Structure formats: C-alpha cells, structure tokens
Amino acid sequence: MTDLLLHNARVLDPAAARDEPGYVAVTDGTISAVGAGAAPEALVNGATQAHDCAGACLAPGLIDMRVQSADPGAEHLEDLSTLLRAAASGGITSIVALPDVSPVVDDASMIDSLSLRANRIEGARLFLYGAATRQLQGHAMAELGLMADAGAVGFANGSRTIMDSLVMRRVLSYCSMLDRPFIQHCEDHNLTAGSEMNEGETSTRLGLIGAPAEAEAMIIDRDMHLVRLSGARYHAAHVSTRAAVDALRRAKNDGLPVTADTAPPYFMLNELSVSTYDTAFKLAPPLRSEDDRQAVIDALADGTIDAIASDHIPVDGDAKAQPFGPAQPGASGLDTLLAMTLSLVHREHLPLLRAMELLSLAPATILDLEGGMLREGATADIVLFDPQASWVVRAADFASTSRVTPFEGLPVQGRVTASWVGGTQVFLRT
Amino acid sequence: MASTTAPPAGLSSRHLLGIEGLNPLEINSLIDRGNVFADIIQSDNRFAPPLSEVLRGRTVLNLFFENSTRTRVSFELAAKNLGGSVLNINVAGSSVKKGETLLDTATTLNAMHPHILVVRHNCSGAAQLLSQHVDAAVINAGDGRHEHPTQALLDALTIKRRIGRIEGLKIAICGDIANSRVARSNIHLLSTLGAEIRLVCPTTLLPAAIDAMGVDVFTDLEAGIEGVDIVMMLRLQTERMEGTETPSQREYFNLFGLDRNKLMRAAPQALIMHPGPMNRGVEIDSATADDVERSLIRTQVEIGVAARMACLEALVGTGGAS
Numbered sequence: 001m002t003d004l005l006l007h008n009a010r011v012l013d014p015a016a017a018r019d020e021p022g023y024v025a026v027t028d029g030t031i032s033a034v035g036a037g038a039a040p041e042a043l044v045n046g047a048t049q050a051h052d053c054a055g056a057c058l059a060p061g062l063i064d065m066r067v068q069s070a071d072p073g074a075e076h077l078e079d080l081s082t083l084l085r086a087a088a089s090g091g092i093t094s095i096v097a098l099p100d101v102s103p104v105v106d107d108a109s110m111i112d113s114l115s116l117r118a119n120r121i122e123g124a125r126l127f128l129y130g131a132a133t134r135q136l137q138g139h140a141m142a143e144l145g146l147m148a149d150a151g152a153v154g155f156a157n158g159s160r161t162i163m164d165s166l167v168m169r170r171v172l173s174y175c176s177m178l179d180r181p182f183i184q185h186c187e188d189h190n191l192t193a194g195s196e197m198n199e200g201e202t203s204t205r206l207g208l209i210g211a212p213a214e215a216e217a218m219i220i221d222r223d224m225h226l227v228r229l230s231g232a233r234y235h236a237a238h239v240s241t242r243a244a245v246d247a248l249r250r251a252k253n254d255g256l257p258v259t260a261d262t263a264p265p266y267f268m269l270n271e272l273s274v275s276t277y278d279t280a281f282k283l284a285p286p287l288r289s290e291d292d293r294q295a296v297i298d299a300l301a302d303g304t305i306d307a308i309a310s311d312h313i314p315v316d317g318d319a320k321a322q323p324f325g326p327a328q329p330g331a332s333g334l335d336t337l338l339a340m341t342l343s344l345v346h347r348e349h350l351p352l353l354r355a356m357e358l359l360s361l362a363p364a365t366i367l368d369l370e371g372g373m374l375r376e377g378a379t380a381d382i383v384l385f386d387p388q389a390s391w392v393v394r395a396a397d398f399a400s401t402s403r404v405t406p407f408e409g410l411p412v413q414g415r416v417t418a419s420w421v422g423g424t425q426v427f428l429r430t
Numbered sequence: 431m432a433s434t435t436a437p438p439a440g441l442s443s444r445h446l447l448g449i450e451g452l453n454p455l456e457i458n459s460l461i462d463r464g465n466v467f468a469d470i471i472q473s474d475n476r477f478a479p480p481l482s483e484v485l486r487g488r489t490v491l492n493l494f495f496e497n498s499t500r501t502r503v504s505f506e507l508a509a510k511n512l513g514g515s516v517l518n519i520n521v522a523g524s525s526v527k528k529g530e531t532l533l534d535t536a537t538t539l540n541a542m543h544p545h546i547l548v549v550r551h552n553c554s555g556a557a558q559l560l561s562q563h564v565d566a567a568v569i570n571a572g573d574g575r576h577e578h579p580t581q582a583l584l585d586a587l588t589i590k591r592r593i594g595r596i597e598g599l600k601i602a603i604c605g606d607i608a609n610s611r612v613a614r615s616n617i618h619l620l621s622t623l624g625a626e627i628r629l630v631c632p633t634t635l636l637p638a639a640i641d642a643m644g645v646d647v648f649t650d651l652e653a654g655i656e657g658v659d660i661v662m663m664l665r666l667q668t669e670r671m672e673g674t675e676t677p678s679q680r681e682y683f684n685l686f687g688l689d690r691n692k693l694m695r696a697a698p699q700a701l702i703m704h705p706g707p708m709n710r711g712v713e714i715d716s717a718t719a720d721d722v723e724r725s726l727i728r729t730q731v732e733i734g735v736a737a738r739m740a741c742l743e744a745l746v747g748t749g750g751a752s
Contacts, residue, residue: 205643
C-alpha cells in the first residue's frame, strides 16, 4: 500500500539527470516508485494520500551543510524546534549544524543529546559536526573517534581556522582514519586580525579595516599540503574569493579529495552593499569584490564549488544595532536559500538540475548522508516548489525567529510549497 | 566689526556626516561663512548680536565616546558664540561602561530633545548610525578611521585665509594614512576644490586601493613633498596600531618625520599643518612645528572654532536643528 503519491509534478532528480513530468510514490518513508508522465490510475486510487502537484517542481529535499544553531546556549535567539521547522519551510529536509554552541559539541554526549532532542521535533533532520579541537581552541584535538561513533558526520572548528599546522595535520590524519570529512572555515586569522570588511577601495573609503581576500586562499593552499600528507577528505566552507576558487581548482586538478561550498551572499552581493554601514551586510567571510562574486558564480557552474549552504546564523538584533565594526557578523539564511539559488537559474548562470545538485545531491555525497535523490529505495525527503512564484524578502515574515537578512526587500522568484521528511509532511504553504 | 551679512552656508542634508557627498558649492559656502566668523572672532565681537542669536534657544550636545579635549572645546566655543546652550557628555566614562549600547544612548538622549548632537566615536559609521535614530541634527566630530569633516573644513579655511586659494595647490598628506579620518576627509575636500593631493607614508600605513581616490602615493618623504605648497603631517596613531606597522618611533622619524632639512625639498614658502595633538620627535620636530613663519598649526586650532560655527549655523539653516 502506497502511503503517499505526489503526482502531476515536474520531477527533478540530479542523480539521474531526470527533469520531466512525472510522479513519486512513497511507502514506509521510502520512495517506492518514480515514473514519467501521469501516475497509473491504480497507484492514484491505491494511495493513502494523493497530492496533485499542479505542475510544480518535485525534487530531493535540500541538505543545508552549514548551519549555526543557537541551541544550547542562546535559545532566546532560536531553539532547535524553531530552527528545524524553519528549515522545513525553506524546503530543507536535513541541516548539518556547526559545533559552536554553548557548551561546544566536542564530546559524544553532546552529539547524543542533540540528536535525541531533534528526533522529537517534526521538521528537518538534524546532523552534527563534531568540534575538531577541544572548546574550538585550535590546540588539543577533541575526541573525534567517540564523536564519530555517536554520529558526527564530519568535523569542523566552527568559525575559527585551526592556525597551528601541526594540530591541523593531526586532525586531518584522524579524519582520514575515521573516514569523515573535515570542514574548514578558511581564514588566516593572523592576516585578518581586527578586520571589519573586505579589503579594497570600499574599505578605505569607509574607514573600515579590511581583510584581504588572500587570507582565504592562503589557508586552502596550506591545507592542501596537509591533505597530501594525510589523505583526508577536505571541504572548504563558504568560499568567497577568486583566489580561493583558483586554489581549489588547482587542488582538484591535482586529484586531491577536496570539495567546497559557498553561500548565497557571495554570489548575490558584493562589498558595495556595506557602503551604508548597514550591519545586515556584516558577514564572515565578508562580502567581497564584484570580481570575486563573478568567480564564485563561474565556480558553481564549472563544478569547482560543489555545494551551496545557507550559512544560517541566528543573530541577535541588538548585536546588529551597533556601529559596523563591533556588530556581530552573520545573518539568517534558511528562508532564502532556495530562492537565492534559483536566481542563478533565472539569470541563466546554471541549469535547474545543477542548482538542485548543489543544494541536495552534492552535500549528501560529501557528507555520506541519505537523500539527495528521487529513486526507488531512497529515503523520502522531498521538496515541492514553484520556481516562478515571486515574492519579496521580508525578514519580518521569516519562519526562522532570526530575522536579520542582507536580502531585505529583494524581489525573488521561487518558493517552497511543501516538504516531506521520511514521507511525513513537515511543511505545507497554505 | 566684521560683516555678518554674507549669506549663511547651506547644506542639502540635515546632518553633517562627512565631506564625501558634499558638492563644491556646499563646501565653498561653509568655508566662506567660516571666513566671516574667523574675522568676527579676531575682532572679538563674537558675542554681539545678531550672531549670538543663531542658536538661541537651541541645545547642542557634545557626545564624545572618545576623548578629545581640543575638538570638544572647539565645538563648545562655536556653539556658545552662536548663543546656544551646550552640554558636554563624556560617554566613554558613563553609561557605556555600564553596558549601554550606542543606540540605547541615542534613545535616551533623544528623549531630552537636543537640537544638535556633535558625535565623536571610535567606530567608523557610528555618526551615521546615530543619525538614523535621533531627531537632532548630527555633526560627525570624527568616526573611527572614516571622516572628520569639520577638521577638513577648518584645514581648508586655514589654507584659504593664508594663501587665498585651494585650487591648483600641491598638498602632501604625510603619515599614518591608514588610521586617519583626517586624511580621508581632507582628500575628499581638497581634491574636490582642485588641489593636487599626494600621500606620503610607509606601505604598512597605506590603506588598500587608496589611489582610487585620485591621489599620488609616495613612500619617500623627501620625494613626496618635492615642490609642494602645503605639508600636512598626521599623528602616528599608536593607540590604533597593533605595534607592528613601524619598527620603532626612532626609525619612523628618520624616514617619515618632518624636519627643516627635509622641508627644504618643498616649495620655498611651503606651509606646515598638523591636526594635532603632535608627537614631537616622531612625525615632526619641535623646531619645524614651532616655526612661526611656516607653521599653521596654531592657526588651525583658532580657525577651528570659526569653521564649526559655520557648520552649526548651516544645520540650523537646513532645518536639521529646529
């Protein structure tokens, strides 16, 4: 007996290069049939629940591989419940959270505890990165093996690069042994100390301290030597510069096990947005030059950048209501991830299937997660969206309780209609 | 008594947040009006009506998040000369230390209904942020590394009173450009009025892409001041520095400090300026700084009051302080 039938849809499956009218059937949380054209009458009549998609796009649920949670430690900003429900409303069926919460996710009990709590919430699935070093201090390695056993899908040092090359080598060596990827925030903190925005003409004009773009590529270049030594899978997070893209391209050409993601601000905006000192544009990494933005778009198109993540950070409005320098970096991203990525499709930078690959198949592959495809036997994490539906970004309307966005007031096209996690509907736009 | 009949300066904005964005008419009008006020101050008729009626019934709050006796007193005198009530609030020593944010402070002050806020803050953009949350007109008295518009106006007025023009002058701005709001405001203002601007500093104190602001850059002081009409020295802002930009103060003075020997490379009657306070023996030696024939440093302080009077009056005229 089919539990759910989603028919009269435009079925998108990047794993099968499928983009055609069709249907998807779900039984016991798993996709039991995918077909082209109209669903067989027997399937329609035999389904417990049939959903006419009215020609909208049916795709693997989005997998957001870089999300900052505020729970535990700052639940007033956003707790796990609102985070996972907001993700579901953005078409995201799995999120992978960074370890920088309070207390830090640097031991197995934190992984257990958060996973158990997430299982009780109807919304997106929660996966966790373990902290690579104790308390994210960058000095002593955390208990990576125990965290891997508890379910850590990879390791990261949060928003801090491990600057000590010996520690970094040891972490990569352990990640290789455990067959987990290491996720790097690429920034030479010695070079960017005190910085407030991207270095260039705009920072000079505004009197803000600039961070050179090279600080991102320098870490990638250093780490590539250590990847050669360790054989670890290495993932560069929120890549934002042409220099970093070039470094990644070299590494990939050399056959190193390297992947990368970027986030919507880095292909949608450039440093000129900072000109009004609006702290919604204070991000880490900072908004870069127009040349960098173009390089990021090119890298998404040619495969140098493998995935797009939301880079969601719940930010306190008070922490943004400050002068630009001391204001906290970060912004909300769950509600806008799909629409911003689709803008690359509408502007003909990417085909629609490539966009879906960046948002689902690629993160699933990088992190060895289920999902990311619509084929028989796959987990039924699915998103339904109308790629043409137009709306205007208004943070006040976000499902996320974190309502700071650099895209405020931007007209966009593409909106989530419904999402299912394991065949259970977790969001329906009414 | 000097004439006060010249038309008051006009601004298109209700705030004065920076020189960037002001057009030559606005800048010239502020300088011309400052010139009238400078004459009045020197004739000691500054408290005579009708001048003393301009700010009558209006309150000026000097809100200094960063210490600066010179600028604060200059604004205070300027406001009092125009008949305004002045309150000085050293925020660095009060509510901020108790955890209040900049916008909390703004809200509190707004409830007291001041007409003009004169704001000094160590963060770039702070004056602009405040201006968006208060009803008063805001004058930026220096924000981080961004702008110090009244300093640039007083510098321009000082030059104009001494030389009679700004257009066509060769002006070298020397020293800690990266950390200097004075440099940015002066680059905007002096180049807008037709001066040729050179910057002289070590590469470690040179901000990125500064040449996009239409300046020539030199890393050799003697080459940089060759033939210039004005040598504008900047303070080495050690409090803003990490301590790694220059090897030592001794070396800095040898390479980038101004003394009589190096000054000989400038035009024969070249004048020296400095926004103060000076580090004697670091960016300038005492003999040069105190040379009454060449140094305009004291005059800058004197002219500062007049320039700020022009700014305060202009904001009243644009309705920002009503």
